[in-house]
Each structure stands twice: as structure tokens, then as C-alpha cells.
Amino acid sequence: MWSTIGQDHLLKQLDAGLLAGRLAHAYLLSGPPHVGKMTLALDLAAAVNCAVLGGKQVGSMFGEPDDARGPCGNCDPCARIRRGVFADLKIVAVGGDPRVATRISIDQVREAESFLAVTPVEGSWKVVIFDGAETLSAGQSEPANALLKTLEEPPPQVLVLLLTTNEDAILPTIRSRCRHLSLRPMPGDALYGCLASRPGVGSDTARRLARLARGCPGWALRALEDPGLLEAYREQLAQIASLSSSPLDVRFNYANSLAGSFSGDREAVRQELYLWERWWRDVLLIKEGLAERVHNDDWRDELATQANASETADIVTFLESVRETLGALDANVNPRLALECMMLAVPASVA
Numbered sequence: 641m642w643s644t645i646g647q648d649h650l651l652k653q654l655d656a657g658l659l660a661g662r663l664a665h666a667y668l669l670s671g672p673p674h675v676g677k678m679t680l681a682l683d684l685a686a687a688v689n690c691a692v693l694g695g696k697q698v699g700s701m702f703g704e705p706d707d708a709r710g711p712c713g714n715c716d717p718c719a720r721i722r723r724g725v726f727a728d729l730k731i732v733a734v735g736g737d738p739r740v741a742t743r744i745s746i747d748q749v750r751e752a753e754s755f756l757a758v759t760p761v762e763g764s765w766k767v768v769i770f771d772g773a774e775t776l777s778a779g780q781s782e783p784a785n786a787l788l789k790t791l792e793e794p795p796p797q798v799l800v801l802l803l804t805t806n807e808d809a810i811l812p813t814i815r816s817r818c819r820h821l822s823l824r825p826m827p828g829d830a831l832y833g834c835l836a837s838r839p840g841v842g843s844d845t846a847r848r849l850a851r852l853a854r855g856c857p858g859w860a861l862r863a864l865e866d867p868g869l870l871e872a873y874r875e876q877l878a879q880i881a882s883l884s885s886s887p888l889d890v891r892f893n894y895a896n897s898l899a900g901s902f903s904g905d906r907e908a909v910r911q912e913l914y915l916w917e918r919w920w921r922d923v924l925l926i927k928e929g930l931a932e933r934v935h936n937d938d939w940r941d942e943l944a945t946q947a948n949a950s951e952t953a954d955i956v957t958f959l960e961s962v963r964e965t966l967g968a969l970d971a972n973v974n975p976r977l978a979l980e981c982m983m984l985a986v987p988a989s990v991a
């Protein structure tokens with residue numbers, strides 16, 4: 641069974657490829673945070689190493705493509721991959737090199753290359769997952785170029801999976817050597833159904849989380865397990881609501897402190913920017929008379945106040961500025977400068 645949910649369009653394609661023994665050696669998995677990129681990557685790592693599915697491939701004569709349902713999930717390789725203790729799987733993440741906190745370093749790519757050069761010891765395929773692949777070419781060319789060499793002449797039985805929230809930041813030379821899997825946010829109804837079907841989850845909770853998660857099941861499932869996540873989310877929104885009507889010096893102080901945490905936790909800063917984007921997207925929806933579509937439903941009064949006080953054009957400009965800032969952070973520009981520019985673009989209240 642695939643663990644991935646809400647991506648049936650991709651799973652169908654992968655099932656067919658697995659049964660026919662026709663997988664690409666490199667995939668680019670793109671989509672918003674928590675949409676399920678890592679889950680699908682681990683699913684794929686399990687699928688190529690699964691003892692049961694491997695048998696099916698060999699004997700595909702007696703299996704119709706519809707029989708395929710991804711890795712079995714129970715055999716030894718499947719179980720070990722899900723536990724993250726499989727010798728032929730390597731996950732390369734941003735910050736994995738303590739000397740380079742905000743991107744994947746050349747040394748990490750070289751280590752991955754050496755790992756791939758050795759034949760599998762535990763399963764039948766070597767798999768490397770690059771999480772945060774957009775940083776491979778951030779202000780540097782060596783890591784991307786080194787990876788390019790592997791993609792051009794891949795060793796046999798090797799699977800390279802690049803995960804990114806920003807496919808535009810992946811070099812075209814790398815992109816063109818990968819098969820692209822674009823993960824889509826799940827429709828709200830489908831996510832609601834998936835959450836509500838879990839034991840002990842009431843329909844109100846399922847509805848609220850499905851709305852807040854914006855189609856990203858990873859976030860909703862984490863929030864179910866950890867109620868602290870919802871509280872932290874509420875606090876962050878309260879801060880954004882307050883900063884949105886604060887004087888520039890207060891917003892600059894905030895930009896400064898956020899920039900200071902970038903080298904320690906790049907992903908947390910990105911997440912905070914997504915919250916800014918969501919907040920002002922909701923303000924824009926209210927401004928345009930589409931209040932029923934806002935995600936932060938609990939904040940409707942605050943959103944409406946800001947909608948009344950802001951001009952549509954300014955909100956649109958700010959939303960563009962948030963996108964640019966996310967791109968600039970991926971490109972490794974000075975985070976403080978980028979965040980200050982974003983703070984300058986916060987829509988001014990109309991007196």
C-alpha cells in the first residue's frame with residue numbers, strides 16, 4: 641500500500657512503471673510544504689526495494705496493472721525504510737553539513753555520490769533523497785554541477801529523488817534529466833474525509849484542520865498528533881495580525897529577529913512567510929467579497945478590519961513581495977535585506 645494520499649494521478653503512473661519495470665533513475669517531486677513529497681519519496685524507495693513487489697515485477701505475467709498498490713509495507717525492506725534504518729537509503733537535507741546551514745553543500749553531494757557508487761548491500765536499489773533541492777544552486781554552482789554528473793551517467797539500480805517547494809529554482813539542466821512528479825494539494829472535501837475517517841477524530845476537528853491545512857495532509861496529520869501545533873499556529877497568526885498594523889520600526893525589528901533565526905532553521909522562516917501569504921490572501925478574499933473561501937476562518941473579524949483598511953493593489957503587491965522573498969531566500973541573498981524589503985511592502989492602512 642502506498643502511504644501517500646491525495647496523489648492518485650501520480651500513483652497510477654508509478655504503479656504502471658513499477659509493474660513494467662520502467663522507472664526513471666531520477667525524479668523531481670515538487671509541491672507545497674507538507675503536501676507529501678517526503679512520504680512519496682519514501683514510498684518510492686520502498687517500492688523499488690520491496691521484496692513482495694519485486695516478486696510481482698518478475699511474475700508480472702499473472703498480475704494485471706490494477707493489482708499494483710505500491711510497496712507491501714510489511715516486508716523487511718519496506719519496514720526498515722519506513723523506520724529510516726535502511727542501509728541503501730540516504731536522505732540529504734539542508735543543514736546536514738554543520739558548516740553550511742542554509743543549503744545542501746558540495747560535500748553532502750559528494751558523499752551521496754560515493755554512496756551511490758557502491759552496489760546495494762541490503763536491498764536491490766540505492767536511493768538518495770535530496771530534501772530542499774532548490775538550494776543546490778543557491779549562490780553556488782559546485783553542488784548542482786556535481787549532481788548533474790551523476791544524473792548524466794547514473795550507476796545502475798540507482799534512484800535519485802529531488803524534493804522541492806520551488807521547482808523554478810532548480811537548474812533547467814537538472815530539471816531536464818528528471819521525470820517530474822507534481823504533487824497537488826488535496827481538495828478540501830477529500831482531506832476532510834480522510835481526517836474524519838481516523839478513529840477518534842470528530843467532524844468539527846476534521847473540518848477545521850482540513851480548512852487550515854490548505855490541501856496539505858502532512859500538516860493536518862501532525863496537528864492531530866500534536867495539539868501544540870495549532871496553538872503555535874494561532875500565536876504566529878496573532879503576531880502577523882498585529883505586525884500588519886504596526887509601525888515600520890516594529891516590523892523591521894521583527895525582520896531582523898526572523899533573519900537571525902534563518903541560519904538555524906531555514907524551514908521555520910519559510911513557513912512563517914507562507915503564513916504571511918495566507919493571511920493577506922485571506923484579506924484579499926474578503927476584500928473581493930469571497931469571505932466564505934478564507935482559510936483562517938477563526939480570524940474573520942481581524943481579516944475584515946484589515947480588508948477595510950487596505951487597498952486591493954497594495955495587497956496584490958505585497959503577495960508578490962512574499963513570493964519574491966521566498967525566491968530570494970532560496971537564492972541565498974542576505975535574509976535580513978530580503979525580509980526588510982518584504983516588511984516595507986506590508987499594505988499601509990488607509991486613513
Ligand SMILES: [Zn+2]
Binds near residue numbers: 691712714718719
Ligand atoms: Zn514490501
